Amino acid sequence: MSPTIHLAQQPEADELLGRSPLAVLVGMLLDQQVPMEWAFSGPYTIAQRMGSDDLDAARIASYDPDAFAELLKQKPAVHRYPGSMAKRVQQLCQYLVDNYDGDVSAIWRDVATGDELLARLKALPGFGEQKAKIFLALLGKQFEVQPKGWREAAGAYGEKGSYRSAADITGPESLAKVRAYKQEAKRAAKAADET
Structure with missing residues (x-):
């Protein structure tokens, strides 16, 4: 049973996120310098433009890079920086093919601890410490991926x-x-910078 997800705030896009580990991982990758809903609706838009109702890591990794960038640049663009994000999505998918046979859920399927899962997430192209921790929390809170110590990790x-x-x-x-919360955190950071 797929979880009910509300990250894109669009039924079709959220349905894809709920059933496709790759879609939610790509959404998390895209979630920077754009509104969250825009980022998490991106996987659905990419799938539609590729003529599919799902995403496939091997297909994306092997897609012609210029043609893939054009898919993301079509209006409305998938991201504020569609060219650079197209490269990042393809790098992520290539990593998944090389390390997990294109099966995203293999990242967490056999992990014993939250720390182990965090290390695997941090190894993903485009995933730094903060993004990896947010994605780990997303997996635990909404996808029931809860290895021992996941909250602490x-x-x-x-x-x-x-x-x-x-x-x-x-x-x-x-x-x-x-x-x-994010607006308050930005205000606090700005106030700290001014002192």
């Missing part, structure tokens, strides 16, 4: 009842709470 993003990131969004109300 995800840090503050793993806290129960928090509203810090995509991991905590289950609908419009929680989206508003996450946005408010």
Whole structure:
């Protein structure tokens, strides 16, 4: 049974995120310098433009890079920086093919601990410490991927009842709470810089 996801705030895009580990991983990759809903609707848009109802890591990795960049650049663009994000998506997919036979769920299927899963996520192209922790929290909170110590490995993003990131969004109300948290964090950081 696929979880009900509300990250894209679009039924078709959210349905894909709920059933496709690659789609949610690509959405997380795209989630930078654009509104979260735009990032997480990207996998659905890419699948549609590739003439499919799902994403396939091997197919994306082997796609002609210029043609793939054009898919992301079509209006409306998949990202604010569609060319560079096309490269990142293909790098991620190539890594998945090389290391996990293109099976995204193999990243977490046999892990024993949250720390082990975090290390695997941090090894993904385009995933630094923070993005890996947010994705780990998303897996634990919404996809029931909960190896021992997953909350601790995800840090503050793993806290129960928090509203810090995509991991905590289950609908419009929680989206508003996450946005408010992020705005407050930006204000606090700006105030700290000015002192």
